[in-house]
Amino acid sequence: MRYDRLTSQRERKMKMDIKTVRDEATLILQISGRVDTKTAPQLEEVVSNSLDGVKLLIMDFEEVEYISSAGLRVLLIAQKTMNKQGDMKVNNVNTDIMEIFEVTGFSDILTIE
Amino acid sequence: MDNNERYIFESIVSDMSDGVFVIGFDGKISLCNKAAADALNTDNNDLIGKSVAILMNEFEENDEFFELLLDAVYTKSKVIKTVPFRTDGQMRYLRVTTSFLMKGEEKIALVAVISDNTDPVELFIHNKRLANQVIGLMNSFVEVMVTETEERSAYNADHTKNMVRYAVRYLDWLTGQGRLTEFTMENTAPFIMSIWLHDIGKLLVPPEIMDKPTRLGASLKDVMHRIEITKLMLKTKMMTSADKKDELQKWMDDISEAANFINICNTVGSLDEASRERLKKISELKCITSDDEVVPLFTAYEYESITVVKGTLTKSERMMVESHVTFTRDLLAKMEFRGDYRNVPMWAASHHEMLDGSGYPDGIKGEDISWESRLLTIIDIYEALTAKDRPYKPPVTPEKAFAILRDMCGAGKLDRDILESFYESGAWRDCEDGFNCSRPQRTYRRKAEIMYEV
Numbered sequence: 050m051r052y053d054r055l056t057s058q059r060e061r062k063m064k065m066d067i068k069t070v071r072d073e074a075t076l077i078l079q080i081s082g083r084v085d086t087k088t089a090p091q092l093e094e095v096v097s098n099s100l101d102g103v104k105l106l107i108m109d110f111e112e113v114e115y116i117s118s119a120g121l122r123v124l125l126i127a128q129k130t131m132n133k134q135g136d137m138k139v140n141n142v143n144t145d146i147m148e149i150f151e152v153t154g155f156s157d158i159l160t161i162e
Numbered sequence: 163m164d165n166n167e168r169y170i171f172e173s174i175v176s177d178m179s180d181g182v183f184v185i186g187f188d189g190k191i192s193l194c195n196k197a198a199a200d201a202l203n204t205d206n207n208d209l210i211g212k213s214v215a216i217l218m219n220e221f222e223e224n225d226e227f228f229e230l231l232l233d234a235v236y237t238k239s240k241v242i243k244t245v246p247f248r249t250d251g252q253m254r255y256l257r258v259t260t261s262f263l264m265k266g267e268e269k270i271a272l273v274a275v276i277s278d279n280t281d282p283v284e285l286f287i288h289n290k291r292l293a294n295q296v297i298g299l300m301n302s303f304v305e306v307m308v309t310e311t312e313e314r315s316a317y318n319a320d321h322t323k324n325m326v327r328y329a330v331r332y333l334d335w336l337t338g339q340g341r342l343t344e345f346t347m348e349n350t351a352p353f354i355m356s357i358w359l360h361d362i363g364k365l366l367v368p369p370e371i372m373d374k375p376t377r378l379g380a381s382l383k384d385v386m387h388r389i390e391i392t393k394l395m396l397k398t399k400m401m402t403s404a405d406k407k408d409e410l411q412k413w414m415d416d417i418s419e420a421a422n423f424i425n426i427c428n429t430v431g432s433l434d435e436a437s438r439e440r441l442k443k444i445s446e447l448k449c450i451t452s453d454d455e456v457v458p459l460f461t462a463y464e465y466e467s468i469t470v471v472k473g474t475l476t477k478s479e480r481m482m483v484e485s486h487v488t489f490t491r492d493l494l495a496k497m498e499f500r501g502d503y504r505n506v507p508m509w510a511a512s513h514h515e516m517l518d519g520s521g522y523p524d525g526i527k528g529e530d531i532s533w534e535s536r537l538l539t540i541i542d543i544y545e546a547l548t549a550k551d552r553p554y555k556p557p558v559t560p561e562k563a564f565a566i567l568r569d570m571c572g573a574g575k576l577d578r579d580i581l582e583s584f585y586e587s588g589a590w591r592d593c594e595d596g597f598n599c600s601r602p603q604r605t606y607r608r609k610a611e612i613m614y615e616v
Contacts, residue, residue: 086225115236118218118228125219145236152235152272153228154189154213 064088066112067095074104074135081112084120092120096127104135111141121155128158138162181276184263185231189213192271201256201276203249223248227256234260234272244279255283297351304358311365315373318549325545326357329537331589349502353534356509360538363489371479376428377467379474385464388449388457389421395450420444420459424468432472441469487514488523509534513542516575536577537584543567543576544590560590 065088068079076099084092100106106127116124124139131137138160142150150156175182181198183191191209199206202221209217218228226245234241244257257279263271313319333350364372370380378385396414400407423444427437447459460468466476475483491511499506512526512535519527521539547563558566564585571578584590 086229118225118232121215121228121232122218122225125215148187149232149235151187151189152185152214153218153232154215157189157213158215 065091067092069095069099071099074102075107076100076103076105077107077109079109079112083115083117084113084123085115085117086119089117089119089123093123093126096123096130100127100130100134103131106131106135106137108137108139109141110139110143110146113143113146116146116149121149121153124155124159136160179277181278183209183274183276185214185272185274187270187272189215198274198276201254201278202247203252203254221247221249227258230258231260231272231274234262234274238262238269244283254278254280301351301355301358304355308358308362312361315369317373318546321545321549322358322361324549325360325538325541326354328541328545328589329354329357332537332541332584332587335587335589336583352499352503352506353509353538355503356506356534357538357541359494359506360490360510360513360542361486362493362510363486363491366489366493367482367486371475371482374474374479377470377474378424378428378464379467381461381464381467382424382428385424385460386421388451388459389417391452392417392449395452395454416447417449417459420447427468433469438469438471441465484514484522487511491523505532505534508532509538513538515539516570517577518574520575533577533580536580540567540576540581540584543570544584548590 065080065082065084067081070077070079078092078095080092082088108124108127128137140162142161147156147161150159150161175193176195178195179197181195181201183194183198186192191212194206194209196206199209202209214228214231218225221227224245224247227247230241230243230245233243241260242258244255247254247256255278257277259275261273261275262269263273308322312322330350333353376382393414396410396417400410400414403410423437423440427433427441430437433441445458445460445465448456449459450456463476467474470476473480488511491507494507494510497507509532511523512531515521515524515526515531515535516539517528517531517536519525544560544563544567547558547566548560550557564581567576567581568578570576571581
């Protein structure tokens with residue numbers, strides 16, 4: 050029985066949602082939940098398919114609870130792409146994730162507002 | 163830290179065999195010794211001043227390693243883990259321990275200590291692979307031998323195979339419910355092995371007893387042969403001794419009737435008192451051999467066999483069949499079962515023990531009978547009852563089988579909780595109607611599982 054509870058907890062935590070808002074050359078990705086090994090490919094797909102003609106990419110991290118190295122890697126890919134065609138910003142980062150950005154040096158690479 | 167302390171600290175770190183690097187909360191690697199750089203297959207001057215972000219970019223395939231560093235930051239605690247690390251097409255295993263460098267109450271940096279664990283991990287993987295090969299060989303060997311041995315028997319040839327199928331399904335069901343650990347069974351393979359081996363002792367029971375189809379079995383031919391010779395001898399005598407013709411004719415009639423009656427009694431399910439009386443009278447009849455010698459109609463063994471009240475086995479034959487569990491125990495005691503497999507002989511040899519102590523061979527009871535043996539016993543009886551190629555009775559339906567098993571629980575012989583859980587699992591259901599329908603119907607009737615005849 051304990052097993053069932055653990056599973057459902059894990060399933061709940063595994064979820065990630067992305068809302069995309071496109072306004073001409075600006076793309077806003079409102080991400081919520083956990084960006085981990087399981088869910089990062091979903092974000093990567095959005096990043097690699099939606100950046101055509103985007104001059105400003107805003108990642109709204111208000112609802113993000115957790116980001117793993119796989120998630121950071123997607124941020125790295127997005128940043129590299131946007132370096133060539135415009136700007137990228139990461140907004141509304143909570144303190145836990147800010148700490149991750151700082152320790153890993155991502156705060157130097159990303160523009161965090 | 164004064165200069166002296168700093169010097170001591172730095173020389174310890176630079177000379178130690180474990181790799182050490184320190185990541186400041188500014189995100190940069192502020193200290194790194196040679197061993198750490200070696201472990202990451204790079205130069206230590208290369209690492210200082212770099213951030214994790216830059217390293218992630220350089221070591222693209224090593225997210226497990228970086229994940230571990232992130233874990234330490236998230237959980238704000240010490241993390242110890244062995245992770246794979248790939249460089250230049252080589253896979254190595256690094257054991258990483260993280261901690262925080264504190265200045266008073268404040269964390270100022272993340273410290274990671276790395277040791278190259280590739281050799282032990284590869285040795286472990288190699289050992290595991292070897293162990294799996296040995297276990298795989300052992301499992302398939304047992305499976306093939308047991309299956310082939312059972313196929314030789316005319317009855318219930320798939321008994322063990324069916325039991326394994328029921329058990330595997332039941333254990334899967336328990337796992338699905340998250341309940342397997344209730345029974346402290348992390349590894350189900352030894353239990354399955356004990357099912358494969360539970361009847362191995364039958365190898366030592368003579369097949370003519372194990373598969374004895376009728377009361378007289380192969381002896382029927384001897385008895386009938388004796389009667390036929392007697393009849394021929396009587397006919398000859400009648401021709402030569404006309405004065406004794408009536409007496410001889412009566413003898414002939416008695417013997418012929420006896421032959422018919424013996425044939426009936428030989429296959430009937432259970433013998434009533436009247437039949438036994440009549441057989442006693444028949445046993446007093448005499449036969450004549452071709453050497454004109456007068457002998458009793460039955461030998462002692464034949465008489466004991468034909469007068470068996472229920473089933474086909476005499477007392478000593480029954481004991482012989484029952485001793486298959488002792489043979490199982492003795493055979494398995496000669497084999498090496500260790501570690502997870504240490505209980506296999508005990509589980510296998512206790513499958514006829516009953517909770518109330520009425521079972522055999524040891525008559526142990528209650529707590530002395532393990533959960534595994536209790537389950538094995540239930541599955542054994544269920545399979546024996548529902549088998550289509552049962553000795554001298556048609557198969558019972560699953561419902562009837564469970565009714566019999568429940569009665570046995572009521573009598574204190576079987577574990578009711580296990581039985582009801584097995585029932586609930588549906589692991590016993592083979593087709594829609596629940597019968598063991600995968601098996602061919604056999605025409606023989608008889609044999610040894612009579613201990614379960616109810």
